[in-house]
Amino acid sequence: MVRERYFSVLEKGIDPHGQNELRQLKLFVNGVWRESAATSFRDCFNPSTGAVIAKLPQCTLKEMDEAVAAAKAAFPAWSATPVGSRVQVLFRMKTLVDQHLDELTELLCLEEGKSLPESRGDILKALEVIEFACGMPHLLKGESLMNASTGYDTVQYREALGVFLGLVPWNFPTMIPHGWMIPLCVAAGNTFVLKAASSAPQSAMRMTELWTEAGLPRGVLNLLTANPKDVDHLIAHPDIAGVSFVGSSVVGREVYGKAGLAGKRVQVLGEAKNHALVLADCKVERTAAGIINAAFGCAGERCMALPTLAVEEKIADTLMEALIRKAKTLKLGLAYKAGTTLGPVITARHRESVENWIARGLAEGAELALDGRNPAGLPEECRGGFFLGPTILDRVTEDMVVGQEEIFGPVLCVKRVKDFEHGLAVMNGNRLANGSVIYTQSGSAAREFARRTHGGMVGINVGIPVPMCIFGFTGHKQSFFGDLHVMGLDGVRFYTELKNVTSTWFADDSGRVDTWDGMLGDRNK
Numbered sequence: 001m002v003r004e005r006y007f008s009v010l011e012k013g014i015d016p017h018g019q020n021e022l023r024q025l026k027l028f029v030n031g032v033w034r035e036s037a038a039t040s041f042r043d044c045f046n047p048s049t050g051a052v053i054a055k056l057p058q059c060t061l062k063e064m065d066e067a068v069a070a071a072k073a074a075f076p077a078w079s080a081t082p083v084g085s086r087v088q089v090l091f092r093m094k095t096l097v098d099q100h101l102d103e104l105t106e107l108l109c110l111e112e113g114k115s116l117p118e119s120r121g122d123i124l125k126a127l128e129v130i131e132f133a134c135g136m137p138h139l140l141k142g143e144s145l146m147n148a149s150t151g152y153d154t155v156q157y158r159e160a161l162g163v164f165l166g167l168v169p170w171n172f173p174t175m176i177p178h179g180w181m182i183p184l185c186v187a188a189g190n191t192f193v194l195k196a197a198s199s200a201p202q203s204a205m206r207m208t209e210l211w212t213e214a215g216l217p218r219g220v221l222n223l224l225t226a227n228p229k230d231v232d233h234l235i236a237h238p239d240i241a242g243v244s245f246v247g248s249s250v251v252g253r254e255v256y257g258k259a260g261l262a263g264k265r266v267q268v269l270g271e272a273k274n275h276a277l278v279l280a281d282c283k284v285e286r287t288a289a290g291i292i293n294a295a296f297g298c299a300g301e302r303c304m305a306l307p308t309l310a311v312e313e314k315i316a317d318t319l320m321e322a323l324i325r326k327a328k329t330l331k332l333g334l335a336y337k338a339g340t341t342l343g344p345v346i347t348a349r350h351r352e353s354v355e356n357w358i359a360r361g362l363a364e365g366a367e368l369a370l371d372g373r374n375p376a377g378l379p380e381e382c383r384g385g386f387f388l389g390p391t392i393l394d395r396v397t398e399d400m401v402v403g404q405e406e407i408f409g410p411v412l413c414v415k416r417v418k419d420f421e422h423g424l425a426v427m428n429g430n431r432l433a434n435g436s437v438i439y440t441q442s443g444s445a446a447r448e449f450a451r452r453t454h455g456g457m458v459g460i461n462v463g464i465p466v467p468m469c470i471f472g473f474t475g476h477k478q479s480f481f482g483d484l485h486v487m488g489l490d491g492v493r494f495y496t497e498l499k500n501v502t503s504t505w506f507a508d509d510s511g512r513v514d515t516w517d518g519m520l521g522d523r524n525k
Contacts, residue, residue, distance in 0.1 A: 003209075004032070004033045005026075005033065005209070006025060006026055006028065006033050006202070006205035006206065006208070006209060007023035007024060007025050007026060007054070007202075007205075008023065008024050008026070008035070009021050009022070009023060009024075010022045010023065010024050010055065014051055014052070014053070015046060015049055015051035015053065017048070017049050017334065017381040018046040018048065018049050018051055018053065018110055018334075018336075019046060019051075019053045019110055021053075022052065022053065022054070022055070023053065023054045023055070023202075024041075024054070024055045024057075025044075025054050025055065025056050025057065025201060025202070025205065025225060026057075026205075027057065027059055027063060027067070027223065027224055027225065028205070028208050028221070028222055028223040029063065029066050029067045029070055029222050029223075029224075030066070030067075030070035030073075030074075030218050030219045030222065031070075031212065031217070031218030031219060032218075035057075036057035036059045036060070036063060036225075037059075037060050037062070037063065038057035038058050038059050038060060038063075040057075040058040040227065041055040041056060041057055041058065042055070042056040042058060042198055042225075043055065043056070044056050044111065044198075044199060044200070044201065044202070045111075045199075045346075045347060045386075046110055046111065046385075047111075047112070047113035047335065047343070047344040047345065047346055047347065047385055047386045048109075048110075048113060048333075048334045048335045048336070048343065048344055048381075048382055048385045049334075049381060049382065049384050049385050050348070050384030050385050050386065051384070053110070053111065054111075054201070054202065056198055056201055056225050057225055058225065058226055058227040058230070059224050059225060059226050059230075061230065061233050063224065064224060064226065064230070064233055064234055064237075065237070067193050067222040067223075067224050068163060068193055068222075068234070068237050068239050068240060069239070070218070070219040070222055071163040071191035071192065071193050071219055071220070071222055071239075072162070072163055072191070072239045073219055074191050074217060074218060074219025074220050075160070075162055075163060075190070075191045077217070078186075078189060078190075078191060078217060078219075078220050079159075079160040079189035079190070081189070083136050083137045083140055083187070083189070084137050086136070086186070086187055086189065087133070087134050087135075087136050087137065087187055088215070089186075089211075089214050089215045089216050090130055090133055090134045090136075090183060090186075090187055090214075091134055092213075092214040092215055093130055093183075093210060093211060093214040093216075094127060094130050094131055094134065096210045096213055096214055097123065097126070097127050097130065097207075097210065098127070100206075100210065101120065101123060101124075103206075104123050104174065104203065104206060104207070105119045105120045105123060106119075106336050107202055107203055107206055108122055108123065108173060108174060108200075108203045109335040109336035109343070110202075110335070110336055111173070111199075111200045111201075111202050111203065112170065112171070112173055112199075112200040112203070112335075112346065113299065113335045113343040113344040113345065113346060113386070114298055114299075114335055114343055115335055115340045115341060115342070115343050116335070116336060116337075116338060116340070118297060118298050118343070119335070119336075122172050122173075122174050122175045123174050123175070125172075125175040125179055125469075126174045126175045126178045126179030126183075126207075127179075128179065128468065128469050129179040129180065129183045129184065129469045129487060130178075130179070130183045132183070132184075132469050132470060132487070133183035133184050133187040134187075136184075136187040136188060136492075139489070139492045140158045140188065140492070140496070141158075142155060142156040142157045142158055142498075143155075143156045144156065148502070148521075149518050149519055149520070149521040149522070150518070150521070150522060151504050151505075151507070151518065152502055152503070152504045152518050152519065153502070153503055153504070154500055154501065154502045154503075155500070155501045155503075156498055156499070156500050156501075157498070157499045157500075157501065158188075158492075158496040158497070158498060158499075159189070159496060159497055159498075159499050160188050160189030160190045160495070160496060161190060161241040161242060161265065161495065161496065161497055162190060162191070162239070162240075162241035162242075163190070163191050163192070163193060163239055163240055163241055164181075164185050164190050164191070164192050164193070164240070164241060164242045164243070164244065164495065165192075165193050165195070165234050165235065165237075165240045165242070165243045165244070166181045166182070166185075166192060166193070166194045166195065166243075166244050167195050167231060167243065167244070167245040167246070167247065167255065168181070168194070168195070168196065168197050168204070168246055168247075169197055169246050169247045170197035170198070170199035170200040170346055171200075171298070171301045171302055171303075171346070171408075172302070173196075173197050173200040173201070173202075173203040173204050174203045174204065174207060176246050177194050177196070177204050177207075178204065178207045178211075179469070179487075180244070180246070180473070180486040180487060180491075181194075181244050181486070182194070182211070182221065184487070184491045184492060184494075184495050185495045186216065186220055186221065188492065188495040188496050190241075190495055191219060191220045191221070191222075192220065192221050192222070193222045193223075193224065193234065193240070194208075194221070194222065194223045194224070195224050195225070195226055195231060195234065196223055196224070196225050198225065198228070199346050199347060200346070201225055204223065205223060208221060208223050232258065235255060235258050235259050235262070235264075236258065236262055240264060241264060241265060242259075242264050242265035242266060242494070242495070243255060243259040243264055243265070243266045243267075244266075244267050244486065244494070245266070245267070245268045245269070246268075246269045246303075247269075247270070248270060248271055249270030249271040249432070249478050249479065252268035252269070252270040252481060253268070253270075253478075253481060255268055256268045256481040256482065265484075265494065266481075266482055267480075267481075267482035267483075267484055267485065267486065267494055268480065268481040268482055269303070269473070269475060269479070269480055269486065270303075270432075270475070270478060270479050270480065270481065271303065271406040271432055271434075271478075271479060272303040272304065272305075272406060272432050272433075272434035272435065272475070272479050273307065273308055273403075273404060273405065273406050273430050273432045274304065274305065274306050274307065274308065274432075274434055274435040274436060274437065274455065275306075275308045275309065275310055275415075275426070275427040275430065275436055275437070275455075276291065276294075276306050276308070276309050276310070276436070276437035276438065276439060276459075276463065277310045277417075277420070277423040277424060277427060277436075277437070277438045277439070277440075277449065278291075278309055278310065278311040278312065278315065278319060278438075278439045279312055279315075279420065279423075279438070279439065279440040279442065279445060280312045280314045280315040281440055281441045281442055282315070282439040282440055282441065282461075283439075283441065284315070284318055284319060284322055285322060286461075287319070287322075287439040287461075288319060288322035288323050288325075288326050289326060290439070290461070290462075290463040291306060291309065291323060291412070291439075291463060292323065292326045292327055292330070292390075293463055293464070294306035294437075294463030294464050295307060295390075295410070295412040295463075296327065296330060296342060296390045296410045296412070297464075298343075299342060299343055299344065299345050299388070299409060299410050300407070300408065300409045300410040300411060301345060301346065301408055301409065303406075303434055303475075303479070304434060304435050304457070304464050304465070304466050305408075305464075306412075306437060306463050306464065307406070307407060307411060307412060307413060308396075308403060308412070308413045308414075308415065309412065309413070309414045309415060310415045310417045310422075310423035310424075310426045310427055311414060311415070311416055311417065311423075312416075312417060312418070312419060312420075312423070313416050313417065313418060316414070316416045320369060320392075320394060320414065323369075323392060323412070323414075324369060324370050324392060327370055327390040327392065327412075328370070328390075329341075330342040330389070330390055332344075332375055332377075332378060332382070332387055332389060333378075333379055333382060334379070334381060334382060334385075342389070342390065342410065344382075344385045344386040344387045344388075345386050345387075345388055345409055345410075346386065347386055348386050350386070350408075350409070351386045351387075351388055351409075353408075353409075354388055354407060354408070354409030354410075354411060355373055355388070357402055357405075357407045357409070357411060358371075358373065358391055358393070358402075358411060360401065360402055361393045361396065361400060361402035361403075361411075361413070362393075364399075364400040364401065364402060365395075365397070365400065366393040366394065366395060366396045366400060366402060366403075366413070367393065367394040367395045368391075368392075368393065368394075369392040369393065369394040369414070370389075370390060370391055370392040371389075371391060372388045372389030372390050372391035372410055372411075373388065373389070373391070375387055375388065375389035388409060388410050389410065390410050390412070391410060391411045391412070392411075392412045392414065393411065393412070393413050393414065394414045395414070395415075395416060396413040396414060396415050397415065398415070398426060398429065403415060404430060404431075406432070420445060420448075420449075424449065424452060424453065427453065427454070427455075428452075428453065428454045430454075430477075431477060431478045432477060432478055432479045433454040433455050433456055433475065433476035433477035433478075433479055434455065434456060434457065434475040434476070434479040434480075435455045435456065435457040435458070435459065435464075435465050435466075435475075436449075436453040436454070436455025436457075436458055436459070436465075437455075437458070437459040437460075437461075437462065437463055437465060438450075438453075438458075438459070438460055438461075439461055440460075440461070446460045446461075454476055454477060455476065456474040456475045456476035456479070456480065457473070457474055457475070469487040469488065469491075470487075470488055471487075471488050472485045472486065472487045472488025472489070472490045472491060473485055473486045473487055473488075474490075502519070504518060
């Protein structure tokens with residue numbers, strides 16, 4: 001039996017250095033991959049070569065409704081399935097991801113532009129949450145108290161809510177939907193509708209195939225591709241119980257407002273402008289290596305990148321020399337070629353946006369310490385790709401917008417500060433607060449920093465302070481809107497609601513009942 005795939009092939013021989021076939025992508029509704037009735041399609045690129053590798057349908061509103069209806073219809077049976085049986089699907093999914101790790105890695109490199117180690121990490125971070133969600137029988141356990149009031153017992157349960165909607169970005173096309181969202185959602189007994197990232201949808205689709213192979217029932221997981229302008233239809237849909245969004249803070253605030261106003265549970269993860277405070281007592285070479293990795297890894301296209309430094313003046317020149325020296329060793333090339341350490345950005349349009357930010361920084365008075373525009377020495381097969389080399393802007397000040405707003409590319413802004421207090425004030429003055437970092441050998445400075453920084457995820461000599469999934473992803477200020485974060489115990493709570501059951505058994509048939517029916521306890525005697 002031939003398995004139905006998430007795509008059909010339109011043309012062969014289009015890109016000898018990449019996928020080499022043009023695919024038309026499909027929707028996944030009620031357990032079936034199907035062609036969309038869409039009349040509008042979007043091009044998906046191989047960022048390493050610039051070749052169009054897929055046509056993405058912008059589905060109809062009717063198809064959106066059908067996906068939600070399928071998820072709603074699947075919810076009663078799936079939520080009633082014992083949690084021990086549900087997590088067997090996750091155990092099988094873990095095995096399948098392990099078995100297909102190389103294939104998934106190469107696909108992600110191809111469509112998103114991360115290097116091989118970075119793409120592998122994207123998938124392994126999704127796998128980490130799948131493994132965590134396998135513990136759902138323990139995570140769903142409630143609480144109880146016998147004789148909460150004389151003769152009365154109370155038991156508290158966690159129950160699934162219904163259909164959840166996932167709105168995801170392109171920068172982590174496996175980790176975010178298939179790690180942060182789907183494993184905890186379905187293990188808890190909910191169903192899910194995913195609006196896949198428009199620029200990098202194939203990784204999410206291939207993972208969806210694996211969920212089906214793992215035994216996830218029809219309708220529990222559905223996947224759409226849509227025009228972002230039409231997503232409001234899903235957010236407002238009366239059968240959607242909750243929304244998880246990752247993307248820009250501007251759009252996220254709108255999603256938060258609309259979903260909240262409609263009475264839905266909602267979590268929004270937005271932008272970041274993470275800073276590192278670099279003190280004069282740091283280990284310069286190791287600090288510079290950590291900064292280069294955090295600033296330019298994944299081409300700077302991650303909300304836990306380290307795009308901004310607050311460096312003590314007395315060490316600034318020394319650190320700058322080390323940063324420039326190490327940045328120049330980064331090797332640009334095909335993302336899926338071994339040895340590449342800096343892949344392309346996602347699209348030509350995004351490259352232009354990053355270049356505009358560089359130009360703005362220079363116009364504002366920043367000094368160009370290293371220019372990554374029009375990088376020299378690109379391999380011939382990459383000449384059509386969307387490449388930017390590492391760029392470093394020095395002497396960025398607080399009145400420069402380039403030092404305040406998210407750029408989302410391989411650009412590092414360096415702010416020179418007088419001391420610890422000045423640097424901390426600069427960092428805490430930003431409206432965004434996903435993460436913050438300090439490089440120091442002083443335990444007292446590190447402790448004071450951890451206590452006073454506004455960042456929700458703090459690194460002490462750790463450039464990318466994303467904790468393991470058991471702790472959750474805890475952005476602050478305008479980097480997050482909501483009450484419950486993704487992953488960790490917050491993630492379990494987001495996909496469940498509490499139910500308290502109080503019971504008593506009558507010792508007599510006297511007919512006497514007090515005003516509070518026993519729930520004031522002995523104080524009512």
